[in-house]
Amino acid sequence: MDGKLTYGISATNTQDIRLTLAPTKNPYRPISRMVWPEGTGGGGGEDQSGDVFIRRWSQNRWERGELKGLWEEGGYRESSNVKPDREGDRLELGAFREVSQHDGSAAFSEGVKFGRAHGLLWAVDDATAHWWQLATGDWDQAGWATGATTQTVTSLCDEGDSLALLIAYDDKTIRRVLTGSNLEVYSATAADPFVYNAELRYSRGTIYALDGANLYQLTTPLVGANWTFDFTGGSPEDLWTTSTAHGLSVDDAISFVTSDANPSEYSTLTRYWVKTVESTTKVTLSTTKGGSVLAGTADSGGNWTAEQIDKRTILSQPGGNVTDYMGSTGNIYRRMCVTDTGVTWLVPQENGDVIVMEWNAATTTDFPTGKLPVEAVFGYSTHFVHGFLFVGFRYAAAHGEKGLAHIYYQRGGQWGTTGVVRNADTSTASQPVIIAGVIGDDLIFWYGKALMAYDLSAGAIFQLAASQGTSTGVKDAATLGKDVFVSNTDGSAAVERYDTTLFTTDDATWKSGRFNFTLGGIQKTLLRVTVVTDPLPASTTMTLKVAADGGTFTAVNLESGNVASFTEDDDTTYTWTVSRSGGTDAQTVGYDFEIELAPDSTNSANSPKIREVFCEAVGAQKRRGVEMDIDLRSSSLGRGASGTSLLSALRAASEFSGGVIKFTDTYQVGSTEKARVSDVVVELMGGHRDQEFATIRVWETSLI
Known part of the structure; x- marks a missing residue:
């Protein structure tokens, strides 16, 4: 039985071509070939081997x-501990990771927040502040007592005198900490208390304190001049007198800076509240707000000096809507940073925008310099370097929500965002984006259980190292020289240290991406x-x-x-x-x-x-076909057909503009070639009007 080719010659008509095999030695020959281009270049390079297979x-x-x-x-696509x-x-392998120790050769567990002061990196959890010892590569073990007990640190900075730290806590207090002593310089019961936990920064002689959206200057000015104490014989008793007007009111707080031997009941670095104001130069003091006057047992033999505490001055009140933002624990991250003009900070708005505010210390003015690129995002941290402001944020209106992470940057009128930062953890909910600082040309930040880097030259984002701690406990990250520190990685104030000059010994993988x-x-x-x-x-x-x-x-x-x-x-x-x-x-x-x-x-x-x-x-796939010798002799065609007309029809089939032709294969040549109907394309290989047969190839459009 003959096979046939069928193709359309109009919208409603088809053309059939009957195919009679010629009496050649092997007129029906199954064939196949690789589906492979002649060129061999691929992917990232060009192969010059000339091997077409x-x-x-x-x-x-x-x-x-x-x-x-x-x-x-x-x-x-991605990597873990490969960069x-x-x-x-x-x-190469990523940065070397270790759980940092103190100089007693035991794991350090006092790191929730970091801060720079006195040229050192400090870490604080609650009761003790510790500094990183560059010479020995560990934390000082003894540290400085902060005076806090169960409170948790929210921010710390240099006080600017090369002697003291200022540390803010989650009970809305601020403490001055020195070697061997400490003092609460801002109380939760102050006349003008902090509404939210304070965020502190020091720059060029000014201590900035962020309370929600409002920016303050924190001050401890000297009050009066030379203070003396009269414990008896006056009215009232236990009276403090200063040589110039003090400007104090009842319930104001002071602390003595220098002292005489008497009265021994009073001391420096101790908080006292004004109990009564007897005149512009005379007051009595109490150790508790509204409490009884602290009695002395001797007159002072020399002069004392005093400073007023619980004192702040408003610099900027930009408004906004920070209630939900601060309630999402946004205040535990770094929303404010020092710039070349003063400080900058983030202010969420009622309409969902997040405004970037800046304070210019030279002109004592505030102004919005930009905003994050879309509404309803959560800004976690800020960092200023090389004239650029960087902000780590996620596309989530609240801290606990899921959302993609990005780094925003601005400089003058230039601004933009990086691509999406891959999350190495299983969930983006509650994952902060905390900028640690810059090492070389890389902006280092923490996100999703990993240290990531943004190459400021190439604009690339890659993983610097993977953490072995928990993902949701991290509160801070900081760079110091070649090292990066990540706080609270175990949820119990442990600190991981990453040395960028050494290589990880943890598990590492690199994935190419699908090609x-x-x-x-x-x-x-x-x-x-x-x-x-x-x-x-x-x-x-x-x-x-x-x-x-x-x-x-x-x-x-x-x-x-x-x-x-x-x-x-x-x-x-x-x-x-x-x-x-x-x-x-x-x-x-x-x-x-x-x-x-x-x-x-x-x-x-x-x-x-x-x-x-x-x-x-x-x-791995082939295109299957058949090469056939088709009889062109008129005696085999019948119905008045001629070899010339059949050859012309075969040529028309091979040049059919529609491309796809139906091939009815009825020959059943060999045990593996069964009768079938398939869509094919046709090649006319040879044939002349004075020949007895023409050779055609039909190639199935599907692959095997």
Whole structure:
């Protein structure tokens, strides 16, 4: 029975061409060919091998850092404890992580908030302030007693005298802390108390205190001049007199700065409230607000000096709606930072905007300099460096809500945001974006259980290191020289330290992102993966996993079943054979692939340095067809047909503008070729009017 070709010649009419096999030795020949382009360039590089059967993809640029799930040149999908090097032309292990210790060789557990003072980095939880010792690489163990007990620190700064710290606590108090002494310089019961927990910054002789949206200057001015004490014989008794007007009122608070031996019942660095005002130069004092006068037992023999405490001066009241924002624990992060003109801070508005306010100390004016790019976002932290203001924020109206994280930047009229920051944790809810500072050209920040970096030159975002602590307990992050510190990583005030000059010894992975050898829609077999490195250092190894079509990553094994590892010291290349002859379980087939490298080091001084990764694949799908010799002799055609007209019809079928033709194959040649109907395209290979047959090829439009 003859086969036939059928195609449309109009909207309603079709043309049939009867196909009679010629009496040649083998007129029906099944054929197939690879679905593969002639060019072999693919991915990040151009293959010059001239091998049309093997397709290559390569990655040898890393400067764009983390991008997205689908591979893009110059970047990759994600990493954990793997980062680009400074030049962006190699991959290396991330920063070395350790749980920091104090100088008693025990784990440090007093770090909730950090602050800079006296040229040192300080860490505070509640009762003690500790400084980082650069020479020994640990925290001072004894620290300075703060006078707090169960309160938790919310902010700290230098007082500007090279002697004291100012520390704000969650009971809305502020304490001055020195070596061997401390004083509550702002009380929760002050006449003008803080509504929210204070955030403190020091700059050029001014102590700034942020209370919600309002900016204050915190002061402790000297009051009066020379103070003397008369304990008896006057009216009233226990009277303090100053040589100039004091300007105090009942319930104002003072502290003595310098003292005489008497009266011994009074001392410096102690809070006293004004009990009575006897004149412009005379007062009595109490140790409690509204309490009884503190009696002395002797007159003073010399002069005392005093300062007024619980005193602040309003600088800016920009309004806004901070109630929900501060209620979302936004006040535990750094919404204010020092700039080249004064300070800047974030102010949420009724309409959902978040305004960037700035205070200019020279002109004593405030003004909005910008706003975060969309409404209803949550701003966590600010940082000013190189003339730019950076803000870490999430697309969430409240701290506990989910939302994508970004870094916003502005400088003059220039502003913008980074791409989305990948979250290394399982949930974005309650994940702060805390900017730690700058090391080299990288803005370092904490987000989602990892230290991330924003390369200020390349505009890339990548993971610097992964934490081993909890994700929701972190309260602060800070840089100091080459190190980054992250607070409260275990929820109990432990501090993780990351040394950016050393390499992690924790688990590390790098994922390429999905790539298809620039040939989509066709299944391929991944043959080999090769990594090119600098000479592999001692104590380092590398293993490989692969995934197809977004599936699970699977380790690449040796034929014996052992995991194949790159371990040979000083070698610069290693090739994993991914697919080999055998059953389908020995082959990795897919439309696209992703690779996961796991570099490892047991020595923090050493890291594999990956320069290039390239993969090779071959087509796994074929296009099936049939090559046939068609009889052109008139005796075989019948019905008045001629070889010339049949040859013309075959040519018309091969040039059919619609492309797809129906092929009814009835020949059943051989045991594997059954009768079938399929959509095909037609090639006319040869045939002349004076020949007895013409050769055609029909190629099925579907792949096998």
